[in-house]
Amino acid sequence: MPVLRILLKRNRFWVMAAVVAALASNMSQIFYIFLIGDLVNKIEGRQAIESSFVALICIFMLSNALTLYVDQYVGRITAEKMAHSLRMAYARRLVKRAAGEGNACDAGAVMSVAQNELAQADAYLGNTFFQITGKAFSGVLVLIFLLFQDALLTMTLLIPTIFILFYVVWSGRRLSAMVNAAQDEKNRMNRVAYGTIHAFPVIRIFGGEDLSRKAFDAAITRWVRPASGLGRRSALYNTLSGIVSMIPLLLLLLAGSGMVIEGHIMLGTLIVFLNLQKSLTQFVMNLPSWLSGFRVFTANLSRIEIM
Amino acid sequence: MDRRVSFILKELGLWKIFVLVMVLRSPFDFLNACLGANMLERFLRIAELKEKSDLLPAFLTFLLFTVLLFGYNATIWSTISIKADMLLHERLRNKLLKTMLEMEQQEVEQYSEGDWITRINADVDRTADYLTAPLNFMHALIASVNLLLSTAVLAFLNAALLAAALAVMLPFFFLSTVVIIRKVPQYKKNAQEAQASYSDRLRAITEAGSAICVFDGEDIVMKKVEEASLRIMNENIRAHRLSAWSSLFIVFSGNLGYLLLLLMGNSMMGNGIRDFAELTKITQYRGRMMMSVMCVNDSVNRMKTNLPGALRVEEILRMSGKSVPAGEQQQNHAV
Amino acid sequence: MIRLDNVSFYYEKQPVLNHVSLFVKKGQKLGVLGESGCGKSTLLKLMAGLCRPSSGTVTVDGESEPARICQKVSVVMQTPMLLPMTIRENITMGHEYTEEWIRHVCEEANLTKWIDTLPKGIDTYLGDRSDELSGGQAQRVAIARAMCKDAGILLLDEPTSALDPENAAAVLEALERYAKNRTLVHVTHRPEHLKAYDIVMNMDEL
Numbered sequence: 030m031p032v033l034r035i036l037l038k039r040n041r042f043w044v045m046a047a048v049v050a051a052l053a054s055n056m057s058q059i060f061y062i063f064l065i066g067d068l069v070n071k072i073e074g075r076q077a078i079e080s081s082f083v084a085l086i087c088i089f090m091l092s093n094a095l096t097l098y099v100d101q102y103v104g105r106i107t108a109e110k111m112a113h114s115l116r117m118a119y120a121r122r123l124v125k126r127a128a129g130e131g132n133a134c135d136a137g138a139v140m141s142v143a144q145n146e147l148a149q150a151d152a153y154l155g156n157t158f159f160q161i162t163g164k165a166f167s168g169v170l171v172l173i174f175l176l177f178q179d180a181l182l183t184m185t186l187l188i189p190t191i192f193i194l195f196y197v198v199w200s201g202r203r204l205s206a207m208v209n210a211a212q213d214e215k216n217r218m219n220r221v222a223y224g225t226i227h228a229f230p231v232i233r234i235f236g237g238e239d240l241s242r243k244a245f246d247a248a249i250t251r252w253v254r255p256a257s258g259l260g261r262r263s264a265l266y267n268t269l270s271g272i273v274s275m276i277p278l279l280l281l282l283l284a285g286s287g288m289v290i291e292g293h294i295m296l297g298t299l300i301v302f303l304n305l306q307k308s309l310t311q312f313v314m315n316l317p318s319w320l321s322g323f324r325v326f327t328a329n330l331s332r333i334e335i336m
Numbered sequence: 337m338d339r340r341v342s343f344i345l346k347e348l349g350l351w352k353i354f355v356l357v358m359v360l361r362s363p364f365d366f367l368n369a370c371l372g373a374n375m376l377e378r379f380l381r382i383a384e385l386k387e388k389s390d391l392l393p394a395f396l397t398f399l400l401f402t403v404l405l406f407g408y409n410a411t412i413w414s415t416i417s418i419k420a421d422m423l424l425h426e427r428l429r430n431k432l433l434k435t436m437l438e439m440e441q442q443e444v445e446q447y448s449e450g451d452w453i454t455r456i457n458a459d460v461d462r463t464a465d466y467l468t469a470p471l472n473f474m475h476a477l478i479a480s481v482n483l484l485l486s487t488a489v490l491a492f493l494n495a496a497l498l499a500a501a502l503a504v505m506l507p508f509f510f511l512s513t514v515v516i517i518r519k520v521p522q523y524k525k526n527a528q529e530a531q532a533s534y535s536d537r538l539r540a541i542t543e544a545g546s547a548i549c550v551f552d553g554e555d556i557v558m559k560k561v562e563e564a565s566l567r568i569m570n571e572n573i574r575a576h577r578l579s580a581w582s583s584l585f586i587v588f589s590g591n592l593g594y595l596l597l598l599l600m601g602n603s604m605m606g607n608g609i610r611d612f613a614e615l616t617k618i619t620q621y622r623g624r625m626m627m628s629v630m631c632v633n634d635s636v637n638r639m640k641t642n643l644p645g646a647l648r649v650e651e652i653l654r655m656s657g658k659s660v661p662a663g664e665q666q667q668n669h670a671v
Numbered sequence: 672m673i674r675l676d677n678v679s680f681y682y683e684k685q686p687v688l689n690h691v692s693l694f695v696k697k698g699q700k701l702g703v704l705g706e707s708g709c710g711k712s713t714l715l716k717l718m719a720g721l722c723r724p725s726s727g728t729v730t731v732d733g734e735s736e737p738a739r740i741c742q743k744v745s746v747v748m749q750t751p752m753l754l755p756m757t758i759r760e761n762i763t764m765g766h767e768y769t770e771e772w773i774r775h776v777c778e779e780a781n782l783t784k785w786i787d788t789l790p791k792g793i794d795t796y797l798g799d800r801s802d803e804l805s806g807g808q809a810q811r812v813a814i815a816r817a818m819c820k821d822a823g824i825l826l827l828d829e830p831t832s833a834l835d836p837e838n839a840a841a842v843l844e845a846l847e848r849y850a851k852n853r854t855l856v857h858v859t860h861r862p863e864h865l866k867a868y869d870i871v872m873n874m875d876e877l
Contacts, residue, residue, distance in 0.1 A: 072602045094588035105576035113569045120561040226452045228752035238437045240765025260418035268410035283395045286383040441721040
């Protein structure tokens with residue numbers, strides 16, 4: 030975390046700009062959908078739709094697209110600036126060590142950090158960091174907005190989603206053990222393949238083709254077992270995930286339609302919920318994978334010596 | 337599917353099972369689209385007609401359909417798709433190793449050991465990814481089927497609204513995915529090259545540490561590193577700018593299409609469109625249609641990145657190794 | 672018997688061997704000297720049937736087809752080239768041999784003492800233990816493999832280059848003892864290893 034704090038501090042202007050852009054983009058999206066809800070109410074009530082109202086929607090539609098562009102562009106520039114700061118700080122530290130202590134750096138270790146931790150941190154910053162913070166930002170803003178629209182309906186959406194979150198964590202853990210087992214067997218299979226390739230002349234001279242083929246075949250068979258098991262389990266968990274992720278929507282439709290019938294909310298409000306529900310549910314459901322990705326990122330950062 | 341990939345399937349005797357998987361998996365997206373669109377239509381109609389007693393039966397019916405649909409997908413997936421996928425891995429790896437073992441040393445030496453292991457491992461994975469991984473051939477097929485059938489359903493429901501949806505979607509889609517995104521791979525490639533140059537400069541620091549120390553070369557070294565790092569940043573920013581433009585057009589086209597359908601639908605209410613519930617169903621099919629177009633586009637792009645791996649596999653499969661009579665060893669002490 | 676008639680070998684259009692002819696009678700010992708890159712390993716590969724000459728012919732025990740030549744010879748390379756399998760499989764390469772013969776070759780290759788210390792003995796899997804295997808032990812397994820085949824011709828490509836002097840001496844002694852009544856071709860850059868050889872060919876002078 031100290032490295033991340035340093036990177037954020039060194040690029041504070043861009044970080045602030047990215048936060049403002051994300052805020053503007055999300056607000057404009059929410060307001061656009063709010064207007065769509067209003068439009069639906071007018072359609073449902075068979076009211077006249079004034080051209081000024083349509084123009085207002087068009088303005089927000091345009092601003093939604095433009096602020097999204099600014100949000101994405103500024104967010105990514107910020108991420109790239111931070112990645113640049115990280116690369117420079119790492120190089121500066123190496124030069125200082127080299128200048129201060131002579132040829133004291135271990136080239137292997139430096140290249141390993143450059144090709145693994147630094148490259149992965151770079152990729153995470155460039156592709157994921159601001160995308161995820163943007164989605165988290167959007168999730169929180171949508172939650173606040175929906176709570177203001179109708180707290181009960183928001184809870185109808187949120188509570189099952191939290192249960193799904195637990196399911197996602199549980200199934201992810203179950204699968205990760207199987208992934209590791211399949212990966213171990215795959216590594217073993219690759220070792221046999223590599224051994225065969227490496228020892229090819231010896232195999233040819235000593236007539237070991239059959240032995241190699243059988244050994245590779247056995248290694249593949251050993252890998253296929255956990256890999257098929259993993260595939261089947263993934264299929265099962267994904268099916269359950271597909272089913273349970275429909276439940277918040279079904280409950281929203283059940284409760285929302287009931288509330289429309291009772292006159293607690295307008296149909297437009299239900300449409301607003303339907304349009305925004307994914308921002309909220311996906312934010313909650315993806316939280317575990319985002320957090321684990323973020324943990325890998327901070328672990329990578331902590332291994333990059335910049336101070 | 338690329339004909340060279342289909343050659344691999346035929347060579348491995350897996351063509352039929354893959355056709356079966358394709359046929360069985362292809363309706364999933366469309367059925368899911370139908371489920372989603374009809375579910376919204378049903379609930380909104382109940383709300384519009386204030387038929388509260390129909391809510392619970394509708395909830396249970398669509399829950400059942402969801403279970404059936406995903407259950408079908410899981411059954412096909414876990415029994416046939418995984419079987420086909422595993423058979424592909426098994427047969428392809430075996431075949432590649434067998435082909436190599438039948439080659440002469442000189443033929444084997446055409447490629448380095450690293451190259452061979454890449455072909456037997458990573459390239460087989462790329463081939464399997466091309467065929468079965470998410471957002472590759474299988475998804476392209478499923479999304480294409482959905483695109484065709486959703487378009488047909490839209491044409492049946494309301495041809496004018498379909499025409500409006502297509503008129504808004506197609507130009508922006510073309511602009512976004514064909515014109516704008518086209519240059520992104522080049523910028524990504526440039527960034528990768530700059531990354532290699534940055535790594536080289538780090539290596540130089542570690543290897544010439546004493547020279548930097550003796551000749552006070554800190555500034556010049558850091559300047560070189562900065563050049564490389566800035567190049568990585570600038571190339572990536574160029575790629576991000578294009579992606580941001582692409583997102584702008586996609587979101588704008590999505591919103592514009594939705595708004596247009598709502599406004600046009602409103603004017604057709606009672607005259608071609610029954611009620612708001614039916615209009616919602618139409619917007620749902622349009623949404624799914626748009627998602628399918630994006631899915632096909634993304635899948636085709638991913639297939640392009642996986643294809644070189646598959647072609648390297650195909651290259652080996654096409655090599656006709658001379659069979660070596662193995663096992664005819666001098667075995668004076670053999671059992 | 673090994674015969675090379677006017678053999679040339681080109682690698683990527685560059686000549687590695689140019690019009691080489693030689694004849695090694697059954698039971699003779701040929702030493703091949705030369706610095707790195709002079710083509711001595713290529714010469715050995717040709718004799719082992721691992722590559723086809725660009726021109727000329729290589730005949731080993733009456734066979735000139737590389738695949739058939741492979742069956743006539745036994746080889747110990749610079750690196751042991753062990754497979755991620757058991758010691759037994761690495762020695763027998765999947766062929767059936769009597770237990771006595773396997774024990775004998777292990778004895779000849781000075782492997783028995785080490786094998787006896789292993790919990791699974793000769794059936795110990797080498798794939799996961801390659802880090803624990805010393806260079807000397809690995810090369811001895813390669814020698815046992817060469818002996819196990821019991822071919823009439825033994826080809827050695829600097830079999831001791833990666834070993835310390837003590838191990839190198841033991842390995843060479845085992846190999847020369849084994850090759851007593853066989854045709855032996857030994858490629859090396861160290862002339863002191865070729866003292867008792869019938870013919871010594873210096874590739875640098877070709």
